[in-house]
Amino acid sequence: MPLGEKAGFEKSQSRYCGVEAEFNDDMPQLLNFNLSTGSFDFVVAPLMNPSYRPSLLEKDGVLPFAASDLVLSPSQWSSHVVGKLSSWIDLDSEDEALRMDSETTLKQEIAWANHLSVQACILPPPKGASCANYARCVNQILQGSNNMQLWLRIPLVKTDDDDMGANSTSFIDSWELWNSFRLLCEHHSQLSIALDILSSLPSLNSLGRWFGETVAAAIINTDSFLTNGRGYPCLSKRHQKLITGFFKSFNTDMVKLMDDLIVISGKPAHSIPRPSSDLAANNFDNNSESPQRHPLRPYLDYVGFLFQRMDPLPEQERFELGYRDFLQSPLQPLMDNLEAQTYETFERDSMKYIQYQRAISKALLDRVPDDKASATTVLMVVGAGRGPLVRASLQAAEETGRKLKIYAVEKNPNAVVTLHSLVKLEGWEDIVTIISCDMRFWDAPEKADIVVSELLGSFGDNELSPECLDGAQRFLKQDGISIPSSYTSFIQPLTAAKLYNDVKSHKDLAHFETAYVVKLHNIARLTPSQPVFTFTHPDYSTKKSNQRYKKLQFEIPSDTGSAMVHGFAGYFDAELYKDVHLGIEPSMATPNMFSWFAIFFPLRTPVCIKPGSPLEVHFWRCCGSSKVWYEWCVASPNSSAIHNSNGRSYWVGL
């Protein structure tokens, strides 16, 4: 029974828990014991007798290595069994005979699993530090045509540099093994990780890397459990954090039975007092032999408890489930006209307009002292859309007791229709003048005290707010106020194997040189973000340019270990007016706001960063006569290509 269902969670948020079993010729009995008696959702079981060795067989003999496929129905194989490949397989052994046997067996077992319609197989962990031949063989299978998932089993181990000295040969970081394996297999989308959770865990920074990887299953060994006061298994705080982290990081909207799993492994390591209630409950069942309680049931119960204890997702998060890690092209509101539905969505973001109202109120109070409260302030909403900022301005005026004359400037003729009807409906005709015009070209009849706009994209300037407000600045008084008064973009290096693979799946250069709006989820943020470009409004300097160039250096914390950078998350923070901010930069994000997801700048070739070697990144904002675009590159530890030269792949139209 899925973990979530027990707690009355929605099905889409439930999790599945399996159990690792020994080889058993009698698969129906194995399933019955673990699923019916044990309440596990599936078993991870060897499909072939582990004593089988191809080289010991006589030629052309029948292979007596596995039970018949008939013992279960195809749907049982497919929904209740994850294949576990023989753990003796060692494709990088120095022993050539063992290597050859391993290759033959690997291919036979995969072929057999395919024949059974098993959805996924767990590959045994690489035996040593080298895994090239193993990867070559797995890659050949992956490049073939079948759809089975392959999960490479990786023990979650990293020795500290401090323990060993950086050059010690006994230094182990299993992430590096995984990284090497998946690079050899070209980030294949059917290859993911079954992570073995052991009793001791490496540092939090180093654990964090796995949240950017495609971890399909976390296998918790019974040895990793502690014992609580009543003799029951429980996990250390750090283990709890890791497991709930995986619960959260798994892509809940995508949950299929064979995805994002917890697996309990090992022999019972706790002797648990048989609860009397349990005895009583079973007493009515007198006909059968005393029903056996599954020896690993307490571990399952504990994992279920961890899951149920988690706070359910807030409504907005649940609404956004479908957007997690889904790559969207950024809006081009200047070049295209937004649709009603888009306005609708953004207008619902009340937190944003509360911030705007606060900023406008402060500006009005600064602009008009109490003793001159009857003076009229000319306020222009540029890019008024269907009117939410007009409303916020009027509410600010009411709140502060100031008088306004409002011009609502909007270039989208469809939005202007709605705007007219809103003004009529609300009876704002005396205060609000609607101007159906692009603010860059409007010939204003008077100058404004305050210009209010909401032209920011996820990366701040990426929807061309600077260019638009340069136009609007023409009709702002010399001492006038722009709300926002400034905004800054930020970037942050990410491990984001899933996003990288989604970009790669398009098989062209253009998608690798495009920035995407995305609800970041299955990612690891490797360092704090850093500011990139800042724009301030108004700006009357003579040599003003909206071109920008920034060089950034990121240092990944040394206890993280090596890490893979698949690209950069982009955010913005805007100063609306004085201390009233609005933004999505994680460390200072405006709470409960949903108008912006982050932006993602991919790298054509992911960059592996080793500890102590900084990541140097360059970002440019380039301006042409008809478009604005970004270029970006990595310059250290090695130089990448410059992405999106001349805006060849991705640009924003003026």
Add this chain to the structure above:
Amino acid sequence: MPLGEKAGFEKSQSRYCGVEAEFNDDMPQLLNFNLSTGSFDFVVAPLMNPSYRPSLLEKDGVLPFAASDLVLSPSQWSSHVVGKLSSWIDLDSEDEALRMDSETTLKQEIAWANHLSVQACILPPPKGASCANYARCVNQILQGSNNMQLWLRIPLVKTDDDDMGANSTSFIDSWELWNSFRLLCEHHSQLSIALDILSSLPSLNSLGRWFGETVAAAIINTDSFLTNGRGYPCLSKRHQKLITGFFKSFNTDMVKLMDDLIVISGKPAHSIPRPSSDLAANNFDNNSESPQRHPLRPYLDYVGFLFQRMDPLPEQERFELGYRDFLQSPLQPLMDNLEAQTYETFERDSMKYIQYQRAISKALLDRVPDDKASATTVLMVVGAGRGPLVRASLQAAEETGRKLKIYAVEKNPNAVVTLHSLVKLEGWEDIVTIISCDMRFWDAPEKADIVVSELLGSFGDNELSPECLDGAQRFLKQDGISIPSSYTSFIQPLTAAKLYNDVKSHKDLAHFETAYVVKLHNIARLTPSQPVFTFTHPDYSTKKSNQRYKKLQFEIPSDTGSAMVHGFAGYFDAELYKDVHLGIEPSMATPNMFSWFAIFFPLRTPVCIKPGSPLEVHFWRCCGSSKVWYEWCVASPNSSAIHNSNGRSYWVGL
């Protein structure tokens, strides 16, 4: 006058020498002085006044930065002038105003050079260790549509690790700057190097790297010249070696006026006694003012002397000029039938057949002692083609006084026709039996004492000699001899920017996963080669397999500095019989043999190797039911993708 023409070299082998000039508004006078008086072939000259700064100009003013385009004809601009961009340009300055001026000027000067039809421009050296913004700007130009060559000027400088300690910030290796720049520009084919040769040179290993790069021009400063006993300029031995190295490495077959140049730069640094003969020769020219000898003429003369002193190319090398760095698909003689012209070429390689004859003679003497010389040895030539090995065998028999019975087995029916006519013509009917059959399927009437074959490709086993000889082994006596008795392939990491670019130009994955036969020329061999796969014949072991796997570690000499690996050269060495070898591995290549060029295995992403970090490479020979293929990858310092998985891009048909 080109350097070669003076010595009566063929035009295709001549070299051009230019001179670097200061800015001069009077371009015709500048050309006249340097070309007519000085005998230089072209000038490297600034096209704009170096005092020009865009930010100092009034807006919309006419740009008084250069002379009119009319002063020279387009063909003069194009054949006699290399543009030199303003050396003050610094796109990575911390000073934003200078950076903006630099960007504007760079683009204006390139646009002006384009307008003039200049074929190439020299970009000033990057000013500091960082060059990302410079590269971004140049890359934008390169990604545009013009055809002009851009040569990045790079001073040839590398401080020793020993001098500085590896972590010293004052460590400089200008190759790293170049490498970073070209990576940022994606190895663009119009971007190459103008290498500034200074008075002191780094180590030979480090110099060697440049021979694998696209060096368009070597600029020798007059300061770099020593003074000989008679007061004339000359170069140190090491400089001489470098310059003649460039003379050789330049792609002579491709020489165009604006390619592969020497440029003399700087002020005269030697006071040379005016030779009296010179005076006498000029005396008849009484009408004009006393003609001026060009002050840099002695430097040109010395470079010409260096060039003329070089040995002319041997005939075979001249024949192969057109093949230098030209990528060819390897032959598939098993799947396809060779054409007459191919046989013709290979049969002309007398050195190869001399070696075969020596090997066969030795084998005959070992097989048949002198006291049994009348015994007949059964010799089978498998893959007899048009008969050269039949002839070599008969000559060996004659030389050793042994008797032969020869079967000539050939699968190509076209070659069999020629073989029949040869046997008739030579009167060999009694000795030679022609078998028109694939050796793998021939049902031989008797067993052979000796099987002779020439089935080797550039990489040894790559034309499926192992599979063919497995077939032939069926009809070899248990104690019989195979000639060759074994062969081994070798690989060697290369810097090969030109080959990489040629592979890249196809813009697909398949070409990056294909091995090419190529006359290696513009390459740097970074380490000695290492053996990969060995096959021995006959091999009667029961678990015999022609699959192979080899892991190799290459250490680049520490004084090389960092280096780029674009791929691997492949070679073979064969033991024909006992000490009689045949092969192309550079350190032990059979001299004067031309049947095989090397093979080149490219890397999809070039790998940069830093000093002290070994290059780990894996090579596989994989066998399927209808094809044989190689897979390869780099596993360290970072893992590459596995190339050619399942032989998807490149394979040899069985």
